[in-house]
Amino acid sequence: MKFPKPHTLQQIADLIDCKYVGDANFQVLGINEIHVVEAGDVVFVDHPKYYDKALQSAATIVLINKEVACPEGKALLISDDPFRDFNKITQHFKPFQASNVAISPSATIGENTIIQPNCFIGNNVTIGDNCVVHSNVSIYDDTVIGNHVTIQAGTVLGASAFYYKNRPEGFDPLISGGRVVIKDHVDIGALCTIDKGVTGDTTIGEGSKLDNQIQVGHDTVIGKKCLIASQTGIAGCCVIGDEVTIWGQVGTTSGISIGEKAVILGQTGVTKSVEGGKSYFGTPIEESRVKLKDLAYVKKIPEIIKQLKNK
Numbered sequence: 001m002k003f004p005k006p007h008t009l010q011q012i013a014d015l016i017d018c019k020y021v022g023d024a025n026f027q028v029l030g031i032n033e034i035h036v037v038e039a040g041d042v043v044f045v046d047h048p049k050y051y052d053k054a055l056q057s058a059a060t061i062v063l064i065n066k067e068v069a070c071p072e073g074k075a076l077l078i079s080d081d082p083f084r085d086f087n088k089i090t091q092h093f094k095p096f097q098a099s100n101v102a103i104s105p106s107a108t109i110g111e112n113t114i115i116q117p118n119c120f121i122g123n124n125v126t127i128g129d130n131c132v133v134h135s136n137v138s139i140y141d142d143t144v145i146g147n148h149v150t151i152q153a154g155t156v157l158g159a160s161a162f163y164y165k166n167r168p169e170g171f172d173p174l175i176s177g178g179r180v181v182i183k184d185h186v187d188i189g190a191l192c193t194i195d196k197g198v199t200g201d202t203t204i205g206e207g208s209k210l211d212n213q214i215q216v217g218h219d220t221v222i223g224k225k226c227l228i229a230s231q232t233g234i235a236g237c238c239v240i241g242d243e244v245t246i247w248g249q250v251g252t253t254s255g256i257s258i259g260e261k262a263v264i265l266g267q268t269g270v271t272k273s274v275e276g277g278k279s280y281f282g283t284p285i286e287e288s289r290v291k292l293k294d295l296a297y298v299k300k301i302p303e304i305i306k307q308l309k310n311k
Contacts, residue, residue, distance in 0.1 A: 001177045001199040002030035003093055009061065009075050012042065015092060016085040021067065022075025028061055031089050031177075033219065035237055035255075036200045042089065044082040083165050087175045090199075094177035097123050097141060110147065122158070128184070140196065146184035152212070154191040157182070161198045161218030161236060174198055176218065183207075189214065189230070205242065217254065229266070241276055263288075 009026035013019065029040030034050075037043045037059035044063040045054035054062050055071055063077040063086060070076050079085045103109075103121045110129035115121070120138045127133070128147035137151050140158025151157070158180045164171040178197025182188070182204045189212035196202055197219040204210070205224040214228055217236035222228075226240060229248040234240070238252055241260035252258075252270035259276025269283030281288035 001032065001090070001094060003028070006040075009077070012061075012089065013077055016077070016079065016088050018080075018085060019067075019078040020076060021070045021078065022061075026061070026075045030199075031086065031093075032059065032199045033237075034059070036219065042077065042086075044086040046082045083172065083174065090175045090177040099123060104141075116153075134190075140180070142179045143182070143196075144179060145182045146186070146206070148185045149182055150187045152188060152190035152192075155188055156193045157188075158196045159193060161195050163198060163218065163236070178202065178219065180204075183224075186210075192216075195236070211248075223260070244276075 007028045008024060009020050009022055009028060010024040012028050027040060028042060032041040032043060034043050034054060034057055037057050039058060039060050041059045042061040042063055043054050043057055043059035045051055046065050051068065060073065061075045061077060063079055063082045065079055065082050067078050099122060102119065104123045104125065106123050107121045107125040109127045112129055113127055113131040115133045116135040118136045119133055122139060122141040124141055125139050125143045127145045128149065130147055131145060131149045133151045134153040136154050138156045143158045160176040161174065163174040176196050176198050178199050179201050180194050180196050181201045183206040185207045186204050187209045189210050191212055192210055192214045194202055194216040195218045200219050202216060202219055203221045205222055205226065207224050208222055208226040210228045211230040213230050215233045217234055219236055220234055220238040222240040223242035223244065225242060226244045228246045231249045232246050233251045235252050235254035237255045239257040241258055243261045244258050246264045247266040249267045250264050250270065256270055257273040258270065259274060262274055262276045263279040264270060265279065265281040265288055268281050268285055271284040274280055274285060279288040280286065282291040
């Protein structure tokens with residue numbers, strides 16, 4: 001998430017009331033999660049296990065809960081609770097804006113696009129030309145939808161990320177300030193839910209087709225011309241390559257990648273990243289020819305036991 005204009009390290013430190021290490025005029029351009037950070041971004045880290053990863057990332061400002069040696073060319077924001085203060089920054093630059101109308105006046109809707117009854121279209125939403133948005137669809141703020149997109153009834157685009165910190169008093173949400181971006185010629189089925197990025201974009205690539213009742217987690221990127229069947233759940237921060245086929249009731253863990261033209265057979269649990277151009281099945285996931293051969297061997301176990309007893 002980029003700020004509307006550059007800020008200084010001093011300004012951000014004052015905003016969250018914390019100490020800093022570095023030049024007071026050090027330029028701060030935005031905030032991002034570690035997997036999408038760029039120069040000028042703030043990244044937060046609150047566990048020693050991840051200090052090195054954050055300090056060595058592309059981010060040039062690290063919001064951290066311990067004063068450590070600052071790498072050359074970077075700056076630190078020293079906070080007793082980086083998670084809380086990251087939320088403060090998000091709330092300041094991307095505050096929640098209530099709406100009392102079905103279609104926000106700041107939304108942009110293209111030519112020949114049809115919006116069916118009972119839809120909600122939030123602030124700063126952009127919808128391209130020749131789209132059809134069926135009834136009871138909710139499109140949250142800042143969502144971007146391309147041309148020739150069809151969204152079936154009951155789908156929700158842009159709900160908050162499922163991302164929490166476990167505190168003694170309960171779970172504390174990481175506030176989502178990102179977007180959903182739907183490219184051209186995408187079809188989205190009924191009752192799908194596509195969460196916005198925490199700081200970046202959740203993206204559905206051009207020409208991809210989603211069946212009904214599919215969940216796509218925050219910051220996931222789905223490539224071009226993918227086919228995804230119903231009741232699939234894709235966790236946050238996944239990368240799905242172009243022309244991937246995912247059959248029904250597949251679930252993934254977060255942060256995995258699926259290579260181009262891979263096929264994931266139904267009811268598979270994608271527990272790790274997999275290469276493209278192959279077919280996969282099972283939990284834990286394996287190449288389908290290997291997994292099916294294993295299952296064939298399992299079926300032979302009673303026969304083998306019987307033969308051993310008769311010897």
